[in-house]
Amino acid sequence: MNIQKPKDKSQLQIKVCGLTKLNQIHELIDLKVDFLGFIFYEKSPRYVLNHLTLKQIAEIPHFKKVGVFVNKSIKGIVEFASEAQLDIIQLHGDEDEKYIKLLRQMIGESIKIIKVIRIGNQTSDELQNTINKQPTTINYLLFDTDSKAFGGTGKTFNWNILNDVEIPFPYFLSGGISLENIHQLSTINHQPIALDINSKFEIEAGNKDLEKIKEFLSMINK
Structure with a gap:
């Protein structure tokens, strides 16, 4: 697998x-944000269907709409992906290899799959073992901070652990990324292809601080 690493x-x-x-969302599209993330997990304070319909999401003019799911039935994901016209499925639960392979069969090759790996107190060997278990039918990994509940924590894990493992997929970095810690990104040898930002750029859950996001984008694009 040839992976393009950001220079x-x-x-x-x-x-x-x-x-x-x-x-x-439309302002973020104007800012040329690469991926738009919608959380389809009922227990999340950012559960998108409390605010938007599947039809409204389908009508958003963007080609990297990501639906975030946690241990949802494969049938449910397939239905939501079709009705909301999602381009990417992010699996944030305990979905195993059998589940992911079946999901891939159901959605075809055109919709990409991100599998989240939550990082807590595991050793680098344990993390490597988890990475190695991921099926080749996924397209990306996403590393996030572990927590008792599913979903984002707003906290950062020790990024240095990523220097001690081999990562055979392009990956997203998540978990408490902010204006204050982005400078630490240079400590990671194998750079992510994308940064996943959420709670550190909000006024309240689901209400984004667009000025902060603009500042973040300007720092990244320097």
């Missing part, structure tokens, strides 16, 4: 997750 921060892509407001 510098200017090549990093940005995913804004937990979107709930159409006016903000």
Whole structure:
């Protein structure tokens, strides 16, 4: 597998997750944000279907709409992906190899799959073992901070652990990324293809701070 590694921060892509407001979504499209993230997990304070319909999401003019799911039935994901015209499925639960292979069969090759790996107190060997278990039918990994509940924590894990493992997929970096810690990204040898930002760029859950996001984009694109 040939992986294109960013040569510098200017090549990093940005995913804004937990979107709930159409006016903000359209502003982010104007800002050329690469990935738009919609959370389809009922227990999340950013559960998108409390704010937008599947039809409204389908009508958003963007080609990297990401649906975030947690242990949802494959049939349910397939239905939502079709009705909301999602381009990418992000699996944030305990979905195993059998589940992912069946999902791939159901959605075909055109919809990409991101599998989230939550990082807590495991050793680098344990993390490597988890990475190695991922089926080749996924397209990306996403590393996030572990928590008792599913979903984002707003906290950062120790990024240095990524220097101790082999990562055979392009990956997203998530978990408490902010204006204050982005400079630490240079400590990672194998750079992510994208940064996933959420709670550190909000006024309240689902209500994004667009000025902060603009500042973040300007820092990344320097």
